[in-house]
Amino acid sequence: xxxxxxxxxxxxxxxxxxxxxxxxxxxxxxxxxxxxxxxxxxxxxxxxxxxxxxxxxxxxxxxxxxxxxxxxxxxxxxxxxxxxxxxxxxxxxx
Amino acid sequence: xxxxxxxxxxxxxxxxxxxxxxxxxxxxxxxxxxxxxxxxxxxxxxxxxxxxxxxxxxxxxxxxxxxxxxxxxxxxxxxxxxxxxxxxxxxxxxxxxxxxxxxxxxxxxxxxxxxxxxxxxxxxxxxxxxxxxxxxxxxxxxxxxxxxxxxxxxxxxxxxxxxxxxxxxxxxxxxxxxxxxxxxxxxxxxxxxxxxxxxxxxxxxxxxxxxxxxxxxxxxxxxxxxxxxxxxxxxxxxxxxxxxxxxxxx
Amino acid sequence: xxxxxxxxxxxxxxxxxxxxxxxxxxxxxxxxxxxxxxxxxxxxxxxxxxxxxxxxxxxxxxxxxxxxxxxxxxxxxxxxxxxxxxxxxxxxxxxxxxxxxxxxxxxxxxxxxxxxxxxxxxxxxxxxxxxxxxxxxxxxxxxxxxxxxxxxxxxxxxxxxxxxxxxxxxxxxxxxxxxxxxxxxxxxxxxxxxxxxxxxxxxxxxxxxxxxxxxxxxxxxxxxxxxxxxxxxxxxxxxxxxxxxxxxxxxxxxxxxxxxxxxxxxxxxxxxxxxxxxxxxxxxxxxxxxxxxxxxxxxxxxxxxxxxxxxxxxxxxxxxxxxxxxxxxx
Numbered sequence: 001x002x003x004x005x006x007x008x009x010x011x012x013x014x015x016x017x018x019x020x021x022x023x024x025x026x027x028x029x030x031x032x033x034x035x036x037x038x039x040x041x042x043x044x045x046x047x048x049x050x051x052x053x054x055x056x057x058x059x060x061x062x063x064x065x066x067x068x069x070x071x072x073x074x075x076x077x078x079x080x081x082x083x084x085x086x087x088x089x090x091x092x093x094x
Numbered sequence: 095x096x097x098x099x100x101x102x103x104x105x106x107x108x109x110x111x112x113x114x115x116x117x118x119x120x121x122x123x124x125x126x127x128x129x130x131x132x133x134x135x136x137x138x139x140x141x142x143x144x145x146x147x148x149x150x151x152x153x154x155x156x157x158x159x160x161x162x163x164x165x166x167x168x169x170x171x172x173x174x175x176x177x178x179x180x181x182x183x184x185x186x187x188x189x190x191x192x193x194x195x196x197x198x199x200x201x202x203x204x205x206x207x208x209x210x211x212x213x214x215x216x217x218x219x220x221x222x223x224x225x226x227x228x229x230x231x232x233x234x235x236x237x238x239x240x241x242x243x244x245x246x247x248x249x250x251x252x253x254x255x256x257x258x259x260x261x262x263x264x265x266x267x268x269x270x271x272x273x274x275x276x277x278x279x280x281x282x283x284x285x286x287x288x289x290x291x292x293x294x295x296x297x298x299x300x301x302x303x304x305x306x307x308x309x310x311x312x313x314x315x316x317x318x319x320x321x322x323x324x325x326x327x328x329x330x331x332x333x334x335x336x337x338x339x340x341x342x343x344x
Numbered sequence: 345x346x347x348x349x350x351x352x353x354x355x356x357x358x359x360x361x362x363x364x365x366x367x368x369x370x371x372x373x374x375x376x377x378x379x380x381x382x383x384x385x386x387x388x389x390x391x392x393x394x395x396x397x398x399x400x401x402x403x404x405x406x407x408x409x410x411x412x413x414x415x416x417x418x419x420x421x422x423x424x425x426x427x428x429x430x431x432x433x434x435x436x437x438x439x440x441x442x443x444x445x446x447x448x449x450x451x452x453x454x455x456x457x458x459x460x461x462x463x464x465x466x467x468x469x470x471x472x473x474x475x476x477x478x479x480x481x482x483x484x485x486x487x488x489x490x491x492x493x494x495x496x497x498x499x500x501x502x503x504x505x506x507x508x509x510x511x512x513x514x515x516x517x518x519x520x521x522x523x524x525x526x527x528x529x530x531x532x533x534x535x536x537x538x539x540x541x542x543x544x545x546x547x548x549x550x551x552x553x554x555x556x557x558x559x560x561x562x563x564x565x566x567x568x569x570x571x572x573x574x575x576x577x578x579x580x581x582x583x584x585x586x587x588x589x590x591x592x593x594x595x596x597x598x599x600x601x602x603x604x605x606x607x608x609x610x611x612x613x614x615x616x617x618x619x620x621x622x623x624x625x626x627x628x629x630x631x632x633x634x635x636x637x638x639x640x641x642x643x644x645x646x647x648x649x650x651x652x653x654x655x656x657x658x659x660x661x662x663x664x665x666x667x668x669x670x671x672x673x674x
Contacts (some may be wrong), residue, residue, distance in 0.1 A: 003660055004454045005126070007447060024510070025444040026128055026454065029239075029663035036232055040132035041437060045517070064384050103669055111422075116418045118425070121432050122409035123644065127440045127453075127653020134433035141426050148422075164420050211505075214530075239662040240655065247658025301458075335420040335478055342536050344420040 008034040008060060010042050011052040020052050041087075099154050099176065101271035102215065102281050104164075105317075106207075107147030108175035111165055113196055114140035114326070117330055119143055125186055132232065136193065139225040146218045166336035170326050171319035176278070180325045184254075187247075189255035194233040198291050199265045201230045206287075211279040234298055241302030252304050257297035261322070263312020265291075272317075345398035346468045346492060348559040348631065353389040356566050357573035360671040374575050378506035382448040388411050390574050394504055395451055396465075397576055402442035403460045403467035409435045411475045420478060427486055428481060428526050434521070438514045445506040460648050469627060472635030473553050479532045479539070485525015487547075487554040490592065493522060494584045495558070503575035526595070541598075547596065548604045552622040558585040560624055560661035589617045 005027040011020040023042050028034035034053040042048065078084050117137040142197035148161035159167075179196060183189050204226055207219035240247040266288045275281045292306070299306050315321070335344070356591035360368055367387055373380070378388055419425035443453040444659065459465035470488055475481070496518065500511045532543035558581040562568040585646050589608075596603050609622045 003657065004452055005656060007452075007658060017349070024441055024446060024513070026440065027126065028128065029659045030237065033239075033659070036235070037128040040135050041128060041227075041440060044131075044135070044433075044437065061383060064381070093339065115417060115425075118429050120431060121416060122406075122413035122436070125648065125655035127406075127436055127443075129437045129652075129655075131433055131440070134429055134436070138426060138429060138433075141422060141429070145426075162423075165422055166420075186652065196462045231397050236659075240658040242665065243658030243660075243662040244654070246654050247661070250654060278578075331417050334418050339536065339538055341540055342420075343531055344424055 005029055007056040008038075008053045009056050010034075010038045012038075012042055012048040012056070014047055015049060020050065023047075033092040050064060096254050098271040098274045098278075099212065099215075099280065100151050101269070102275055103151035103154065104172075104174040104211050106203075106218075107144045107151060107164075108173045109160075109196070109200075111144035112142040112173070112328060113176045113179040113193070114138075114144060115328060116179065117193070117216055119183060120186075121191065125187065126204065136229055136232075139222075139229065143218075143222045143225075146221070150214060152220060162336075168331045170321050170329060173319065173321065173325060173329075175316065175321075175325075177261040177313050177316050177322050178258060178264055180328060181258060181261055182324050185250075187240075187250040187254040188204065190233065190236055191251060191258055193229070194237045194297075195255075195258060195262050196295050197226065197230040197233045199262075199287065200226050202290050202294070203265075203282075206282045208282060215280060237304070238298060238302040238335055241299075241304040249304065250301070253291070255304055256307055258309055259307040259309065260313045263310065264314065264316045265318050267314050269317040331333045345556075346404035347397040348466070348468060348493070348557070351396075351569040352393040352570040352574075354566065355570070357570045371573070374503045374573075379505050379508065383613060389511065389570070390576070391449060391570060392576070394507065394576055395446055395449055398442050398446040398507055398569075399451075399456045399459065400466050400468075402439045402446065402456065403465055405435045405439035405442060407441075407458070407467045407471045407645060410641055410644055411471055411473070414475050415478065415481050418478070419481075420474050424481075424528070431485070431521055431524065434517050438518070442507075442512040445504075445510040448506045457619075457649065461508050461642070461649055463633065463642060465491075466631060468557060469560075469630040469635065470553050472630050472637045472641060473549065475551070477542045477546060479529070479542040480550070482525050482528030482532055482543065483546040483550040485521055485523075485662055486529050486595070487525075487550050487592065488557070489518065489521040489525055491584075491588050492555050493555045494588050494591075495579075498578035501575070501578065528597055533601055542595070543599070544552060544601050547601050551604050552626075555585055555619075555622045556624075556627045558582075558588070560627065586616055589619045593617050616644045 006029065007025055008028055009025050010023050013020045026034065026037050026041055028037050031053060035051060038051050038053050039048075043051070070072050074080075098103075114137045117133055117140070121130060121134050124133055144165070145161050148164045152159045152161060152164055178192060181192055182190070201223075202221045204223045208216050208223055210216040211218065237251060241251050242248070242276070266285045268283055268285050272283055276283050295306050313322075356368065360371060360643060363371060366385055370380070370384075370386060380390075395649075411431050412428060412435075416425060416429050416432060419428050443456060446455060446456060456465065460467065475484065493515070496511055496515055499516055502508045502509055502511065523536075529543055532539045560581065562581045568580065580617060593608060593610075605620045607618055609618050610616075611618045630638070
């Protein structure tokens with residue numbers, strides 16, 4: 001359908017100090033309208049303190065078949081996690 | 095019902111009630127899903143305002159009535175809403191234009207009422223104001239877009255504006271009660287709002303390319319309870335269950 | 345349920361050993377309880393079945409606005425009016441979330457809408473029944489939403505990520521719907537004689553159509569077996585229907601209402617209720633367009649779409665103009 005209103009992705013930051021989270025999408029002609037619609041559609045239950053809207057076509061996603069090269073290198077870097085290190089019981093807090 | 099505070103509360107409450115009632119009939123029938131949801135939000139806000147104002151009217155009256163009895167057991171001549179809000183839905187252009195004109199008046203009215211010497215009036219108005227600022231922004235933005243959209247959308251919005259215009263004047267009709275309320279610094283004279291509202295509409299019209307009608311021949315009578323024919327039908331539908339099965343709990 | 349007639353590939357699910365390497369990896373991922381995401385590889389049958397199911401589900405929400413929307417203007421108190429409007433509005437929202445989920449597979453909302461409007465896509469049979477009295481607002485919430493929840497709660501674990509996430513949101517919002525319905529039923533059942541009669545009449549009319557919502561028995565169906573292997577479908581229809589009857593029968597008793605089924609009886613042995621099957625012939629008639637309100641429902645949706653065209657076109661034209669004037673200014 002050539003004349004469909006463009007698709008926008010909606011991200012909302014809620015009450016509890018967490019980061020913006022993707023909640024869904026909607027249709028709107030431009031940013032202002034997308035913002036209004038996001039408020040009406042996705043914050044009916046007092047969910048949001050801040051809204052981001054992004055044209056869906058502007059989102060660049062990683063490609064699943066390239067998942068190996070993208071994410072595998074970080075799998076074996078176990079030294080980045082605190083559980084890698086042994087701390088003697090006598091030493092209580094580090 | 096001689097207390098002028100009741101007059102004000104009914105004027106505010108009935109406007110919100112009748113407009114909400116009319117808008118709510120679009121639920122499930124609007125041009126886009128987003129619009130369906132947004133318009134329902136406006137209706138819900140207005141219904142909330144209506145409940146506050148009518149509750150306030152019932153309290154001042156002190157005759158054991160409440161918001162529901164006022165909504166469901168008064169007849170047309172006791173309603174104090176403007177003639178604009180009772181105009182039939184007709185189509186989405188009319189509905190949107192009706193909302194736009196209402197919002198332009200409503201926002202100015204609430205801005206002034208939130209400064210009222212009557213603390214209860216001020217309190218209710220401040221609560222409503224938060225939501226109505228958004229209503230005004232939303233309907234303004236849509237009217238501007240559709241006015242300056244296609245030739246078809248422009249014509250439809252212009253026709254709706256022309257058809258509704260003389261009923262719009264009903265918001266600015268003064269009465270004796272209004273004079274008393276004005277003296278008490280409870281509320282402004284309704285007619286005094288017209289220049290401010292018109293200024294807003296004129297500003298918007300630069301962008302919407304719609305032509306604000308020049309006529310100031312207004313349909314009158316709402317402040318005395320003389321309404322258009324359509325209000326009778328609106329009430330017949332709205333009050334049907336309460337009237338058919340009186341003394342029931344719902 | 346809301347997707348009562350979803351046909352999958354039409355053949356039995358393949359065994360792991362007869363699958364290609366890709367198919368096998370896909371199936372194993374589902375078996376491990378991992379989610380499939382939009383850009384992941386998926387078998388064409390999975391994609392097609394999923395789209396059809398999400399479409400039917402979304403359409404059901406949208407058409408589902410109509411029978412209740414009917415009564416918003418006649419609700420008996422301001423509070424009831426507000427609650428009902430908020431509920432019907434939620435249904436529009438749920439339709440929107442589900443269309444959103446389907447759009448992640450590259451099928452546009454307009455495309456799906458066209459399928460609904462032309463009658464090519466189905467929606468739940470239940471919404472082709474009329475709402476005749478105020479107690480129907482109670483019965484729809486209590487029975488129809490009650491039945492819907494039975495199906496929607498497990499769907500939060502469905503294998504397709506966007507669908508599962510939409511269901512989480514929907515279930516969260518839906519939780520007040522059934523309660524407000526039961527609340528209306530209580531007021532009506534414990535109200536005046538007239539009110540109680542309305543409540544009973546409503547239960548009489550909505551009982552069997554509610555049982556039909558789960559769809560015909562499918563424990564033998566190859567479509568269901570494939571959908572279950574893919575975790576697009578979580579339970580068999582009879583399983584959910586039984587659960588629904590077991591849950592609802594005591595509630596009806598509490599209300600002092602009689603479920604219109606002489607065979608309905610607690611069975612000590614099976615520890616569940618025995619009940620009569622709905623008339624499946626009627627179900628297939630309704631699903632294929634011959635229910636009492638099919639014509640009105642589709643006509644209402646078509647009218648909304650056709651009458652709204654100038655509105656959508658106007659908005660688009662305006663944004664194109666603005667973009668052009670921005671470009672000109674740069």
